[in-house]
Amino acid sequence: MHITTLDPGASALDYYGYELRRYREAAGLTQRxxxxxxxxxxSMVGQIETAKKLPTLEFSRAVDAALDTGGLLTRLLDLVLRSQLPSWFQQVAEMEARAAEICTFQTQMVHGLFQTEAYASATLATMDETDLEDRTAVRLARQRILKxxxxxxxxxxxxxSALYQEIGGPKVMHGQLAHLLSFENNPRINIQILPFVAGAHAGLTGSFTLFxxxxxxxxxxxxxxxxxxxxxNPDTVKDCLLRxxxxxxxxxxxxxxxELIRRVMEERYGEQRDAEGDSVAEVELQQ
Structure with a gap:
């Protein structure tokens, strides 16, 4: 059988696959x-070993425990997932990971650090549905900095306006707004709504983030x-801080x-329930 040999220096994903195979073979186990x-x-093990499939946190933890790696693959996972972001965004993800404080103003949609899986998938699917599952997982991995x-x-x-921009349908929006409410008592994660009645405001030029x-x-x-x-640039930063x-x-x-998020969630998107009949809002708030 031809076995693909990875260059561990080619990318973070290749390094992960190389180490996975090395630990597996040292344990005397086949992929199956x-x-x-x-x-x-x-097959899944093989695809990850050959850098054809992205690993998940659950997979990494399971392999670390089974092969006694000392948590190596779980530690590598952040680098692997960050390397899969668009090249122009990787520097931003690194800043998110290092920042002591992140302040963002968003005009059209919820910032990626606060998106649910369904909402993130719906936004990423716009104009491009290729590798949607992996791209969604990569976006959600950024949220681990909050934990x-x-x-x-x-x-x-x-x-x-972002509360009313129906992305993914009523159920997705209900879940997304419930997720925002789940941060209500977290002093390190603070969400404020700029209401329509604010009229002309300092963010009319568009969204921006400060690190x-x-x-x-x-x-x-x-x-x-x-x-x-x-x-x-000091002048640009000073202007954004003032804004x-x-x-x-x-x-x-x-x-x-x-209170506004809760009202929009209930009045516009109704009471959404999961397959077991439980309120989506209650499930989100318990997480």
């Missing part, structure tokens, strides 16, 4: 045998079609924002 142990198919031992403080000011670091200059970031524009202050002043309080 390892698959039986971790409850995956041998670190010392996560960044995150602020999102979201235009009220604050413990030991590095603040960076402002804006995004276009297929490109991102981070800058540490963000004015947006926060014009936005609803955190408590009033949650």
């Amino acid at each position: 045998q390892l698959g039986v142990v971790i409850n995956y198919t041998g 670190k031992e010392h996560p960044p403080v995150a602020w999102m000011i979201l235009s009220e 604050r670091f413990d030991n590095d200059p603040t960076i402002s970031y804006t995004e276009g079609y297929g490109s991102g524009h981070p800058t540490a 963000y202050d004015h947006l926060q002043a014009a936005a609803l309080s955190i408590k009033d924002s949650a």
